[in-house]
Amino acid sequence: MAHIVVLGAGLGGAIMAYELRETVRKEDKITVITKDPKYHFVPSNPWIAVGWRDRKDITVDLAPTMKKKGIEFIPVAAEKLHPEENRVELVDGQSISYDYIVIATGPELAFDEIEGFGPEGHTQSICHIDHAEQARVAFDRFCEKPGPIIIGAVQGASCYGPAYEFTFILDTALRKAKIRDQVPMTFITSEPYVGHLGLDGVGDTKGLLESEMRNKHIKWMTSSRVKKVEDGKMIVEEIADDGSVKSEKEMPFGYAMMLPAFRGIKAVSGIEGLSNPRGFTIVDKHQRNPKYPNVFAVGVCVAIPPMGPTPVPCGVPKTGFMIESMVTATAENLGQIVRGEEPSHTGTWNAVCLADFGDSGIAFVAQPQIPPRNVNWSSSGKWVHMAKIGFEKYFMQKLRKGTSETFYEKFAMKALGIDKLKAVKKG
Numbered sequence: 001m002a003h004i005v006v007l008g009a010g011l012g013g014a015i016m017a018y019e020l021r022e023t024v025r026k027e028d029k030i031t032v033i034t035k036d037p038k039y040h041f042v043p044s045n046p047w048i049a050v051g052w053r054d055r056k057d058i059t060v061d062l063a064p065t066m067k068k069k070g071i072e073f074i075p076v077a078a079e080k081l082h083p084e085e086n087r088v089e090l091v092d093g094q095s096i097s098y099d100y101i102v103i104a105t106g107p108e109l110a111f112d113e114i115e116g117f118g119p120e121g122h123t124q125s126i127c128h129i130d131h132a133e134q135a136r137v138a139f140d141r142f143c144e145k146p147g148p149i150i151i152g153a154v155q156g157a158s159c160y161g162p163a164y165e166f167t168f169i170l171d172t173a174l175r176k177a178k179i180r181d182q183v184p185m186t187f188i189t190s191e192p193y194v195g196h197l198g199l200d201g202v203g204d205t206k207g208l209l210e211s212e213m214r215n216k217h218i219k220w221m222t223s224s225r226v227k228k229v230e231d232g233k234m235i236v237e238e239i240a241d242d243g244s245v246k247s248e249k250e251m252p253f254g255y256a257m258m259l260p261a262f263r264g265i266k267a268v269s270g271i272e273g274l275s276n277p278r279g280f281t282i283v284d285k286h287q288r289n290p291k292y293p294n295v296f297a298v299g300v301c302v303a304i305p306p307m308g309p310t311p312v313p314c315g316v317p318k319t320g321f322m323i324e325s326m327v328t329a330t331a332e333n334l335g336q337i338v339r340g341e342e343p344s345h346t347g348t349w350n351a352v353c354l355a356d357f358g359d360s361g362i363a364f365v366a367q368p369q370i371p372p373r374n375v376n377w378s379s380s381g382k383w384v385h386m387a388k389i390g391f392e393k394y395f396m397q398k399l400r401k402g403t404s405e406t407f408y409e410k411f412a413m414k415a416l417g418i419d420k421l422k423a424v425k426k427g
Contacts, residue, residue, distance in 0.1 A: 001027045002338045005088060005098040007078055007268075009034035009062055011042065012299030012323045013104030018402050019327055020102075021069050023335030030070075033088060033096065035077035037063055039399055040129040043320075044392055046166045046356070048132035049257075050139060050173040055129060058396070065402040078105075078267040083274055083292040088267075100337070102330060103281050103297040107262035114154060116229035117260070123229055124257040126166055135257060139173075146179050147254025150234055152188035154226045156261030158315025159300075160197045163189065163259050164209060164362075165355050171216045172358030186251065187213065187220040188236055188258070190312040194220055198317045199351060200307050200371060202364040203378030209362065212380070221249075223311040226258065239311040262315065264301055276303045286343040287330040296334070298326035307370065321352035322369060350375075356388040363387070 004024065006017045009032050017032050024030070041058040048058070066073040074096070079089045087097045109127055111118025118125060124138055125131035142149075151167040153160050167187055174180040191197070194213065195205035213220055227235040233250055240246040263269070264279025273291030275281055280303035282289055287302075289295040300323075304316045325347035333343030351366040361384030367375035397403075 001025075001029060002099040003029045003031065003097070004334060005096060005101045006030065006032045006104055007034075007081070007088065007101060008104035008106060008299075008301075009036070009039060010104065010106045010299065011320065012106070012327055013102075014039055014062060014399055015324065016102055016104050016298060016327045016330065017066065017071050018069065019331035020334060021071060023331040024338050028338055029072065031072040031074060031096065031098075032062075032066060033074045033076065033078060033090065034062075035075070037061065037073075037075035041392060041396060042127070042129075043162075043388070045126040045129060045132040046162060046169050048129060049124070049126050049135040049166065050169055051136055052169075052173075055133065058129070058392070060396060060399045062399070065400060069402050078265075080266075081268050081271065081274075083271060083289075083295055086294065098294075100294045100296065100334060102334075103268055103295065103301055104299050105265045105268060105301045107300045108265045108279070110156070110261045110263050113156070113261060114226050114228060116231075117154070117226065117258070121229055122231050122256070123234075124255070125260070126162055126257060127259065138255060139170075142255040143174075143177055143179060145254065146174075146182040148184045148186070148252050150186050150188055150251055150253045150256040150258070152186075152221075152224075153190055153259040154261060155190045156313045156315060157190055157259050158198055158262055159259055159317050160189065160191060161317065161319075161353050161355050163187070163257075165357065166257055167218060168212065168216065168357035168361075171218065185216075185218045187218055188224050188226070188234075188251070189220070189222055190224060190310075190314055192223050192310045192312075192314070194222060196222075196310075196314065197364075198307065198314050199366055199369060202351065202353075202366045203376050205362065205364055205378050208378060208380050212357070212362075225312050229256070241311055243311060261313075262300060268301070278303075280304075285346045286333050287326055287347065288333070288343065296330050298330055299323045302326065316369070317351070319351045319353050319369075322347070322349050325349055354384055354388045354391060356385050359385055361385045361388060 039060045044058040047053040063073045076090045079091045124135035153163045195209040223239045225237045237248050238246045269279030281297035282303050283297050287296045300318045329345040329347040332345040351369040355362045360382045362380045363384045364378035
């Protein structure tokens with residue numbers, strides 16, 4: 001019997017446990033360790049922040065489903081991973097030994113890297129449901145006294161889609177409240193151009209997003225670095241192609257939401273050979289760490305180099321389909337390993353994204369995620385908004401039932417009309 005620990009129970013960790021239950025042997029033990037006993041559907045956080053969803057709508061109590069699947073569930077945060085000793089130390093003093101571990105912790109949000117930044121400072125966040133609820137309170141207060149809005153992503157960010165989503169969702173919410181005419185909006189991003197997305201664009205994302213912003217009267221600033229944030233004021237540097245500061249601006253705001261840079265959580269950071277300087281876990285093509293071959297990683301916590309140099313640092317996003325691809329490959333590989341075989345599965349790492357704009361949206365597919373690509377496609381329309389709602393419903397049902405079916409294979413590929421976009425490759 002092998003004991004496999006899954007560290008984290010977010011989008012990657014929860015489905016990792018379900019898929020492992022189907023690929024490893026019946027006698028193998030699976031344990032999930034997570035700081036939060038309830039899963040929150042992060043893609044719906046922008047809707048939470050404007051009051052279109054409540055916490056109960058996007059929350060799943062994982063413990064009962066895990067129990068039905070024969071998966072041990074420990075809702076206690078990890079203190080430190082000790083890969084040399086094959087154990088995880090928890091914050092309550094427990095020590096959990098393992099034969100194999102899959103790190104699926106997601107990121108730590110690096111708000112502290114910019115003065116005055118984040119929910120404890122002067123800007124809002126939609127990265128966590130607690131932040132989104134706080135952003136909702138701030139938005140309701142803002143609507144009583146409208147003013148300028150700033151939305152975007154700071155230097156080092158690697159997740160840009162939600163910033164664009166929230167920009168247009170706010171626009172829709174303000175129009176419904178009939179106060180859009182009182183709210184100048186500016187999108188500020190570290191990307192070298194609108195629609196870069198950390199992927200050097202996908203299809204015509206540049207043209208589509210610029211057009212949407214022009215139509216919605218939203219101004220933008222690219223290659224921008226946030227120097228610091230004060231109450232009602234953001235100090236932003238525009239960076240030239242050679243890295244020099246082209247200009248510095250004081251941008252007033254009544255409401256601001258900027259996505260932060262990510263880094264690995266402390267429990268898995270600073271371990272030589274396991275993590276890179278930002279704390280992300282290093283993996284090979286089989287999602288396995290080169291130094292510690294019984295350590296695997298999936299999701300946002302995985303180290304992926306940037307697409308290339310940009311005036312302001314831009315990370316690479318890990319989209320839902322990419323994470324599902326990593327999970328499926330890892331589950332299949334561990335199934336082989338516990339049976340004495342060599343791992344042979346690799347994730348395809350394609351990017352599929354449905355960006356909701358409140359009443360329309362943009363979808364894009366990059367196959368593979370890193371250029372040159374076999375598929376480089378984007379499109380827009382009201383159908384994207386409906387597809388995102390379908391995504392939410394499907395995924396929540398999946399978590400409650402404990403199924404291992406992948407949304408992107410069963411739903412998104414049919415909606416987008418693209419065939420042969422498989423989650424993993426073998427051999």
